[in-house]
Amino acid sequence: MGYAYDDQNIFARILRGEIPNDTVLETEASLAFRDIAPQAPVHILVIPKGAYVSYDHFAADASDAEIADYTRAIGLVCRQEEIDLGTGGDGYRVISNAGAYGLQEVPHLHVHILGGRTLGPMLAR
Ligand code: 5GP
Numbered sequence: 655m656g657y658a659y660d661d662q663n664i665f666a667r668i669l670r671g672e673i674p675n676d677t678v679l680e681t682e683a684s685l686a687f688r689d690i691a692p693q694a695p696v697h698i699l700v701i702p703k704g705a706y707v708s709y710d711h712f713a714a715d716a717s718d719a720e721i722a723d724y725t726r727a728i729g730l731v732c733r734q735e736e737i738d739l740g741t742g743g744d745g746y747r748v749i750s751n752a753g754a755y756g757l758q759e760v761p762h763l764h765v766h767i768l769g770g771r772t773l774g775p776m777l778a779r
Pocket of ligand 1: 664673675676687688689690691692699750751757758759760761
């Protein structure tokens with residue numbers, strides 16, 4: 655077992671500058687950019703710059719500095735988009751899909767930050 659990272663995945667290519675992206679925040683260890691097919695008025699993807707497939711991979715192998723950077727980057731994006739609760743925003747949802755059952759399309763860890771409207775039930779039934 656273990657984690658097999660495909661360095662040809664689309665987010666790896668974005669990180670290498672091979673594909674353009676609409677960046678909203680870049681930190682030492684993380685990049686946030688707008689989803690190409692937004693499902694809400696705010697739909698931003700946040701990825702670590704390191705080669706991690708999934709949240710569990712990141713949690714197992716990333717350094718404390720990478721984890722702190724990534725966690726804070728997610729919060730900073732919410733603040734920047736004015737959807738955070740600290741400054742009276744209307745809220746948001748953070749989702750990270752993993753693997754077959756999670757219907758993950760791109761095998762590089764990302765969270766979706768969704769907001770700007772009421773998002774409805776958490777899961778379709
Ligand atoms: P997943 O299903 O893996 O959680 O979500 C992958 C997301 O990446 C989808 O929401 C999809 O719209 C987005 N996406 C796929 N290719 C690109 C791309 O080239 N650029 C950007 N900005 N988003 C992408």
